[in-house]
Every structure is written in C-alpha cells, then in structure tokens.
Amino acid sequence: MPATSSLRADCGNCFGLCCVVPAFAASADFAITKPAGQACPNLGEDSRCGIHDKLRTKGFTGCTVYDCFGAGQKVSQVTFDGDDWRKTPKTAKSMFAVFPVMRDLHELLYYLTEAAALPTSAPIHANLTGMIDRTEGMTLEKPEVIRKLAVHEHRGAVNGLLLRASELARAEVPGKKKDRRGADLIGAKLKGANLRGALLRGAYLIGADLRDADLRRADVIGADLRNADIRGTDFRDALFLIQSQLDAAKGDATTKLPESLSHPAHW
Known part of the structure; x- marks a missing residue:
C-alpha cells in the first residue's frame, strides 16, 4: 500500500489526543472507564503512554488496535501549530472537537491513496486524485471550519469511488x-x-x-x-x-x- 508517512501515526509529534478525546468503557478491550475529553491516567505529562509496552497485559487491548491515520500529528502540529492543549488550555475544547473529524478525513485519504495507486484504477484515476486533493484541502482548513464539516456526506462521495476502484480491481479475478x-x-x-x-x-x-x-x-x-x-x-x-x-x-x-x-x- 502506498500510503504516505503523513497518513501513519507519529505519536512523537502528537499531544496524546487518542488518549484524551475518545471515551471508552471498562470491558474486554479496556481495563477502566474513561469519559470523552478526559486524559487516560496512563498518559504522562510528556504526552506519552506510561504502559505502552504493556497495554495488552494491563487490559488495554483496545488501544493497540486504534489507528488515527496520522490525524493526531496533523491536528497537533498543523491545525494548531504546535500549541499543546496542556500548555494552552484555551485550545483544548477546539482541538478535541477537531480531532475526530480529522481522523475521519485521514482515514478517507488513506483509502483513496491506495485506490489511486492500483493499476486497475486508470479509468477513474483523475476522479480519485481530484478527491484526494479535495479531502486534503478540507484537512487544511481552520479549526472552526473543520469541526463543522459534513464528513458523512463527503464519505458517501468517497465510498462511491472506492467501490468503483474495488470493482475494477476484483474484475481481474476470474470466475x-x-x-x-x-x-x-x-x-x-x-x-x-x-x-x-x-x-x-x-x-x-x-x-x-x-x-x-x-x-x-x-x-x-x-x-x-x-x-x-x-x-x-x-x-x-x-x-x-x-x-x-x-x-x-x-x-x-x-x-x-x-x-x-x-x-x-x-x-
């Protein structure tokens, strides 16, 4: 898969957003219950997980299968220009609202990038690259714009292209x-x-x-x-x-x- 590094999580350049923004309930995947917007007790002041190498044995399997597709570092370093929500508390509410939207957009970018790289996608390559540019443009908007984006509608348009790319690729399989x-x-x-x-x-x-x-x-x-x-x-x-x-x-x-x-x- 030809996904670029910008679509892969870079925790070193993120302010621990996946450890703060989502809510989770005590279950087989999480050892504790945590409300949305509250930092996990395992998150250190340096925005690093204190039990990262022990997540499975400590009951946090759910953390090990989460992927932000690079949204964390995008929000931290681009959308908010490196302003840590801990050091600039006034940005926290906006940053936490933007993160899940950015995560959805980056997921779509990841799949679009794969689809565009498939040789069988030649008939729709221009459509795919156009959608990539459009989606990337959405990720570069100001926080107040991103948080209000109608990602559900955009996802519908993207899914139509991804399904067509899938059909073209699978058509090469006989039978x-x-x-x-x-x-x-x-x-x-x-x-x-x-x-x-x-x-x-x-x-x-x-x-x-x-x-x-x-x-x-x-x-x-x-x-x-x-x-x-x-x-x-x-x-x-x-x-x-x-x-x-x-x-x-x-x-x-x-x-x-x-x-x-x-x-x-x-x-």
Missing part, C-alpha cells in the same frame, strides 16, 4: 466472486476458503476461522477481524486492508501480508 458485504460471519468456519476477489466490506468476521484462506484481491474495507484466526491466510494484495485489522486478529509468521503491512509483535 464469480462472493459478495458477503456486511455479512454476519462471526465464528464462521472458513478454513482454506477461496475468497479471492470477494466483497467483504463491513463483514463481521469476529472469531472466524480463516486459516489458509485465500483473500487475494478481496475487498476487506471495514471488515471486523477481531480474534479471527488468520494463520496461513493469504492477504498479499487484499484491497483496503489496514494494520489495525491485523493487530486485532490472531495470525503468525505464515500469514501472508502486503509488503507495506507488518506482522504484529504479539502474534
């Missing part, structure tokens, strides 16, 4: 492709399944057995892979696969991944 968009596949027995070129957008694959399955050219945007067994699964040119999906699943060294993604350390 009939499975359409399991939004399907309830929780705990499904799919070991060794031929899912090449399948449409798995938004599918619930929680706890599914996907061992040795072929997902090359499968569209997995938004697919929930939490605790899915993906040992030996072939994702080498899966469409719109992101690192946090892999982080939430259970794989090993035999899981085949695109070059741009990595095997999580906890596998």
Whole structure:
C-alpha cells in the first residue's frame, strides 16, 4: 500500500489526543472507564503512554488496535501549530472537537491513496486524485471550519469511488466472486476458503476461522477481524486492508501480508 508517512501515526509529534478525546468503557478491550475529553491516567505529562509496552497485559487491548491515520500529528502540529492543549488550555475544547473529524478525513485519504495507486484504477484515476486533493484541502482548513464539516456526506462521495476502484480491481479475478458485504460471519468456519476477489466490506468476521484462506484481491474495507484466526491466510494484495485489522486478529509468521503491512509483535 502506498500510503504516505503523513497518513501513519507519529505519536512523537502528537499531544496524546487518542488518549484524551475518545471515551471508552471498562470491558474486554479496556481495563477502566474513561469519559470523552478526559486524559487516560496512563498518559504522562510528556504526552506519552506510561504502559505502552504493556497495554495488552494491563487490559488495554483496545488501544493497540486504534489507528488515527496520522490525524493526531496533523491536528497537533498543523491545525494548531504546535500549541499543546496542556500548555494552552484555551485550545483544548477546539482541538478535541477537531480531532475526530480529522481522523475521519485521514482515514478517507488513506483509502483513496491506495485506490489511486492500483493499476486497475486508470479509468477513474483523475476522479480519485481530484478527491484526494479535495479531502486534503478540507484537512487544511481552520479549526472552526473543520469541526463543522459534513464528513458523512463527503464519505458517501468517497465510498462511491472506492467501490468503483474495488470493482475494477476484483474484475481481474476470474470466475464469480462472493459478495458477503456486511455479512454476519462471526465464528464462521472458513478454513482454506477461496475468497479471492470477494466483497467483504463491513463483514463481521469476529472469531472466524480463516486459516489458509485465500483473500487475494478481496475487498476487506471495514471488515471486523477481531480474534479471527488468520494463520496461513493469504492477504498479499487484499484491497483496503489496514494494520489495525491485523493487530486485532490472531495470525503468525505464515500469514501472508502486503509488503507495506507488518506482522504484529504479539502474534
């Protein structure tokens, strides 16, 4: 995946926004309950997580599968020009309101960038690059503008292009492709399944057995892979696969991944 560094989290240039802005409840993913806008007790004064290397063992698995797509450093260093909300408290409310909007925009930029890089997207390349420019322009607006953006409407336009890019890419896979968009596949027995070129957008694959399955050219945007067994699964040119999906699943060294993604350390 050709995503640029600006679309990958750079925690060293962020003011710990993902540890402050979102709310979370005590559950299997989080050891405690934290309201939105309140700093996690594990966040240090230096904007670093005090238990970063122990998050899973301390009950904060949810933190390990969160991805801001680079929105954190964009808000911290560009939108607010390096003004730390701790040192400039008057910026906190606005910064916290902007962050989730920026995160959504950066997620869209990430997928658009992948779609534009696909050779099969040539027929719509101009549309994709135009949408990238439009979306990037939205991220560079003033805080008061960003926080009021109608991202839901924009997402609809982007999704139309992403789906078309998916169709063009999957058309190269011979034969009939499975359409399991939004399907309830929780705990499904799919070991060794031929899912090449399948449409798995938004599918619930929680706890599914996907061992040795072929997902090359499968569209997995938004697919929930939490605790899915993906040992030996072939994702080498899966469409719109992101690192946090892999982080939430259970794989090993035999899981085949695109070059741009990595095997999580906890596998």
